[in-house]
Amino acid sequence: MNGAESLVRTLVAGDVEVCFANPGTSEMHFVAALDRVDGIRCVLCLFEGVVTGAADGYARMAEKPAATLLHLGPGLANGLANIHNASRARSPMINVVGEHATYHLEHDAPLTADIEMLARQYSPWMKTSRSAGEVAADGAEAIAAARTAPGQIATLILPADTAWSEGGPVAAVPAIPEREAVDEAVIDAIAAILTSGEKTLLLLGDKAVRARPLEDASRIARGTGQHVMAQTSNARMERGAGRVAVDRIPYPVDQAVEKLEGFKHIVLVGAKDPVGFFGYPGKPSRLAPEDCRIHLLADIAQDQADALARLADRVAGDATPDLTPAHRPGLPADGPLDPDSIALVLGALIPENAIITDESVTTGRNFFPATAGAPPHDWLQLTGGAIGVGIPLATGAAIACPDRQVIALEADGSGMYTLQGLWTQAREKLNILNCIWSNRSYAILNGELANVGAENPGPKARDMLSLDHPAIDWVSVAEGMGVTARRVETVPEFAAAFREGLAHEGPFLIEVVM
């Protein structure tokens, strides 16, 4: 058994069931080993940003890491933007990056790069295997690191000769430390704040926006007369009818500041002291009022659900959670498509147990109210701000949950970054309904020009924000990659195409012209 095979067998033994891959020469032994080892599904992606974004989506839904297979430094570089997002989503991921044979590196062949320098900032665990005999043990360590809270990126760099030389035995994954429980003293302190009479916000992120901790947070808020809110962007929120609906901090700084006005305390649960996505002239970086004090109930590595449950027992009394009743908006009448009418169509038609991946950027800012009473579903957002995650994220989520309908809400600007993911959706026959908001611009930047004080843009500046001339024909692009597609321009057309897409087996794409 060579080193590559010892690694593949170790991954399987460590419950890594999926590998998203874009291999090259240096990864050929890993690829060849797939035929000798059962238990791992290898999914080919035609660009590494799709590989890593899919691994992120998989991890968010499967609650465990996928492996990625990447080709040397440039292959890793192509995947970094979505590794950035995954890192901010606290998604576990095991990157296997092929490298030149150890003895070949000194010759500086064309593809040579310092892979560790590229990987380091996103990889709390990173190692270059030194010999074939160590590869399995390195792989087991990588699995353990990825699985350790809060969920980490582990990058294993595999020189080709450590893959093809005789390897060691399959390695067992070291014990994964449990999430740390929050000290009772912290529960005491937060309970005191919540019952102090001063206006307090429970700010939720990470694992605290799942159904059960949201219920506990709601009980706490009701029992104490306090408030609960979620971060702007969340890796995976469980929501819909019968669950607790929670407001998020708005993206625009002014709205966020207004929303946080008057709070004397913010209690963080898997969230961070809220800050603007960007700095703007004359606007604050921190969003909370100056006199607001920030407290920590549970950080991203701790057991946030347990902390909320214990806190609820302490302060919520008999309060029950504020569960959202089942309610679908009516389909709007005939008319053009805009963010409001789109939200109503989504609210009316999202099926039970759907997984929504949302990279809508501007179009999607107000999707939450209209969809709050739709049947229970998961909502996955862009966590790191590096656009191009949506199509890959949906792809990975569908691999993780083959029995659930995935709905990808995607802006045209961000969709173009990693459109190659559509091909993988077709190849794997994934039930993904892709909706592309085709406003033919980097719409967010029109607002941002003004926000940063660059008023009265001229034709050259406006041209840099426009995706018109030529307008992208998403139907043609999608069908070229094997995905059935429709273009819609009105509410009834969108609703009809949405229903068709849900009924369709395999991926489907709707170009929503706005």
Next chain:
Amino acid sequence: MNGAESLVRTLVAGDVEVCFANPGTSEMHFVAALDRVDGIRCVLCLFEGVVTGAADGYARMAEKPAATLLHLGPGLANGLANIHNASRARSPMINVVGEHATYHLEHDAPLTADIEMLARQYSPWMKTSRSAGEVAADGAEAIAAARTAPGQIATLILPADTAWSEGGPVAAVPAIPEREAVDEAVIDAIAAILTSGEKTLLLLGDKAVRARPLEDASRIARGTGQHVMAQTSNARMERGAGRVAVDRIPYPVDQAVEKLEGFKHIVLVGAKDPVGFFGYPGKPSRLAPEDCRIHLLADIAQDQADALARLADRVAGDATPDLTPAHRPGLPADGPLDPDSIALVLGALIPENAIITDESVTTGRNFFPATAGAPPHDWLQLTGGAIGVGIPLATGAAIACPDRQVIALEADGSGMYTLQGLWTQAREKLNILNCIWSNRSYAILNGELANVGAENPGPKARDMLSLDHPAIDWVSVAEGMGVTARRVETVPEFAAAFREGLAHEGPFLIEVVM
């Protein structure tokens, strides 16, 4: 004048005429300044790999740097693979990377990353501007660094507040050092080797594969009875009728070793001691015979053309260069398309003064003989092995040379990496004829599986190399991005579509089904 405008004006004053851009919020002031400053053409690309690959293609043809405009760490990361290629092509490039406002960085907003860590290995010059007053001077330094031989990547990181605050005056570019001339003693020594009677190879790369130095190299070889060859991959080779045709070191290690057999000396001119693209079990990393001695005539930073001219004067006597007579192969008869018949069609139809960008990978290995006698043209190759450069490279070359026909020879696997470049070709109405070799596989890897000793691949391994199911419909994909396209399956169809593409105004794409 704010810092951003002081930078744009400095770029214009420093003869930077083009900026390839994918801007975001942090770059809005740079974008807004474009309307207040004439003299710079800003080209929007929908993915950063297109931005940097286009800047590479521009630099190879314009012989001067373009600027790029990239959005924070992830935007730079998306452009790194083609920066890797540009770095190996010694293409000058000035990357302007937006960054959070200096005071905003400490808050670790979602897009925060260590940009310098990402840029460092490819950027001999790199700086983060500290204040708006310094931005112009930093920009001038970046221009000078990029232009300094051998041609460098310069990365200027621009915090948003240094862009929007009041800036300093336009800065003048420091003097660019001349390329160093090779010492006379070196000419003496190489002359002695060439006339020693021992079998010697002049190995050319970098600037030595342009028309004039190739003539001198040919005179030297003829005058001394010695040999001349070029590196496997070259940033820009001038070739065709009336020029010197030169063999390249083959990509496959066994063929390369065979070709270099018997040489006692290799004299490098802008080239490196030849090594295999990858290491393979039981095969050497270095390609030259063990007893072959490596000598340097001129390195990539020195004046290679001058060195060859002086050496020719010394040793070539009356020898004339071996100029290739004008000769086009006849168009092959009706039949299927394969690498050989494709090469003949290219040889028959390449127009005078064409710029060929070649990322053909396997299909293109034997294109040289059939095209050697075609009218004079430039041939640009993938220099760093990071696939995905072809479509962007053609885009940048066409911006640099609006009066010349660009022909992009592209494999389907590598083309999918940066297919967004087709949209920029359509938007800018560039005369680019894209030929996609649609073999529906990562064909190179089928051979590489065997080369690395991974014999008898099973269905899972073979599946990782196949781009079939679904086959990509390149006509549909291209037309979706505004590029006229045809699919061809026979020699006459290809020839007819090729002629149509040449006559067509704006970009054109031929899917060549193999």
